Amino acid sequence: MNFSLGFALTAMVESLKGVPVTLFLIVATFGLALPISFSMALARVYKIFPLDPLIRLYVSFVRGTPMLAHLFFFYNLLPMVIRKAMFGLGLNGNLVYDLNPVWLALFVLLLNYLTFMSENFRAAILSIQKDQFEGAYAFGFTKAQAYRRIIIPQAMSTALPALSNSAIGILKSTSVVFVIGVRDVTANAKQVAATSYRYLEAYVDILIIYLVICFLITRIFQLAESRIRRR
Amino acid sequence: MVEFIEYVIQVVPKFMKYLPLTLEMALAAFLCGALIGLFLLWLEIGPGRRGGPARLFAVGYGIALRSVPSIILLFLIFYGPQSLFPKLGWGRLPKPVFAVITFSLIYSAYFAQVFRGAYGSIDKGQLEAALSMGLTHAQGILRIVGPQAFIVALPNLGSMMVLIVSETSLAYLIGVRDLMGEVTTLNARSYNVKTVELYFVVTMIYWGANAVIERFFGFAERKLRQGRGNAP
Numbered sequence: 001m002n003f004s005l006g007f008a009l010t011a012m013v014e015s016l017k018g019v020p021v022t023l024f025l026i027v028a029t030f031g032l033a034l035p036i037s038f039s040m041a042l043a044r045v046y047k048i049f050p051l052d053p054l055i056r057l058y059v060s061f062v063r064g065t066p067m068l069a070h071l072f073f074f075y076n077l078l079p080m081v082i083r084k085a086m087f088g089l090g091l092n093g094n095l096v097y098d099l100n101p102v103w104l105a106l107f108v109l110l111l112n113y114l115t116f117m118s119e120n121f122r123a124a125i126l127s128i129q130k131d132q133f134e135g136a137y138a139f140g141f142t143k144a145q146a147y148r149r150i151i152i153p154q155a156m157s158t159a160l161p162a163l164s165n166s167a168i169g170i171l172k173s174t175s176v177v178f179v180i181g182v183r184d185v186t187a188n189a190k191q192v193a194a195t196s197y198r199y200l201e202a203y204v205d206i207l208i209i210y211l212v213i214c215f216l217i218t219r220i221f222q223l224a225e226s227r228i229r230r231r
Numbered sequence: 232m233v234e235f236i237e238y239v240i241q242v243v244p245k246f247m248k249y250l251p252l253t254l255e256m257a258l259a260a261f262l263c264g265a266l267i268g269l270f271l272l273w274l275e276i277g278p279g280r281r282g283g284p285a286r287l288f289a290v291g292y293g294i295a296l297r298s299v300p301s302i303i304l305l306f307l308i309f310y311g312p313q314s315l316f317p318k319l320g321w322g323r324l325p326k327p328v329f330a331v332i333t334f335s336l337i338y339s340a341y342f343a344q345v346f347r348g349a350y351g352s353i354d355k356g357q358l359e360a361a362l363s364m365g366l367t368h369a370q371g372i373l374r375i376v377g378p379q380a381f382i383v384a385l386p387n388l389g390s391m392m393v394l395i396v397s398e399t400s401l402a403y404l405i406g407v408r409d410l411m412g413e414v415t416t417l418n419a420r421s422y423n424v425k426t427v428e429l430y431f432v433v434t435m436i437y438w439g440a441n442a443v444i445e446r447f448f449g450f451a452e453r454k455l456r457q458g459r460g461n462a463p
Contacts, residue, residue, distance in 0.1 A: 064441030066400035214298035
């Protein structure tokens with residue numbers, strides 16, 4: 001047995017420096033995905049023509065391919081495209097190489113979780129009985145009002161457990177973004193481990209960090225759920 | 232554009248050699264995960280008493296394994312025993328084995344959830360009827376409830392297999408030469424100028440494989456549902 005507690009502490013301090021990046025990725029991905037994925041779910045529920053088949057294709061693509069491949073693919077493709085486009089507009093495209101990889105990671109996480117969250121919302125909207133709409137229209141509500149006052153509050157309480165799963169999924173997915181050079185929790189831990197060849201301690205440390213963040217996310221969603229249910 | 236297509240056609244065969252390894256790892260993880268998942272379900276709803284150690288273990292295992300990122304567990308399983316017990320020779324095992332162990336452990340927690348949901352969706356009356364016909368409890372579960380629950384679980388099992396195939400791509404991070412590992416090799420060999428093409432090809436191969444898997448599960452579900460009008 002050789003597990004050095006002292007090194008585990010050093011590695012913990014180093015790894016904790018990555019927590020803001022990890023939290024930023026979770027919050028930004030989830031926050032941006034909420035409105036977009038809800039609109040995507042509406043487009044699919046109402047079968048709006050060009051959008052519905054396109055979103056279906058997109059969902060099948062993201063479900064069937066690894067996020068790791070998306071990360072590498074866009075990490076190599078996007079800067080190239082943006083650079084060309086910026087030169088085309090007469091701007092200095094080389095600025096693109098100063099871009100923090102965090103933004104690319106955010107883009108790929110969003111690309112992935114939009115599909116999962118839109119499926120969460122779609123299931124939730126479909127779970128609402130038709131007579132809820134009919135009842136709202138009978139009271140003279142417009143479609144928008146019916147959604148705002150009747151459908152969304154009910155759909156939210158069905159969607160929340162699934163959304164909480166997606167949020168935990170985002171947390172777990174952030175652990176691979178180190179491959180494109182984002183300095184998150186995992187990246188910091190790996191670096192500290194590599195300098196001293198003590199991998200076990202560093203990985204146990206980040207395990208603890210991820211468990212704590214995961215616990216917090218679960219708690220937040222439990223609170224949100226109990227608040228929505230009370231209304 | 233023509234150059235792009237020519238290169239893509241040229242490298243596809245190189246990747247196809249590594250597709251079997253990816254699929255084998257995924258299938259092994261799927262089967263082991265399903266077995267461990269069944270065992271977890273048995274711990275959770277089996278003969279153990281409520282609040283007993285078996286149930287606590289099953290519930291705790293589920294929570295812990297579902298909140299750990301796959302690569303962290305992969306690294307822990309790869310490096311952990313090696314550094315704690317260096318004499319065991321753990322590091323000499325073939326590398327895909329570590330990936331299979333990791334994904335079996337992680338997905339067994341999800342399998343337990345899927346099986347529990349499927350088991351719960353079968354009406355209690357089915358087991359009661361089986362018992363009243365003189366079947367033992369085990370027979371009732373195996374012959375009456377099990378087959379019905381399996382059909383309910385099939386769609387979820389299909390998406391689980393798709394997820395596992397995508398997840399095995401992480402195995403290259405411990406040095407497995409699967410599809411993803413091959414991209415890195417070819418990328419280095421072509422001096423990083425064909426990166427976009429290579430990742431495009433590998434993404435399409437994963438997508439194709441997973442489309443076939445989805446079709447297969449859809450087909451299996453339709454076949455098994457035939458003549459069972461009462462199944463939901």
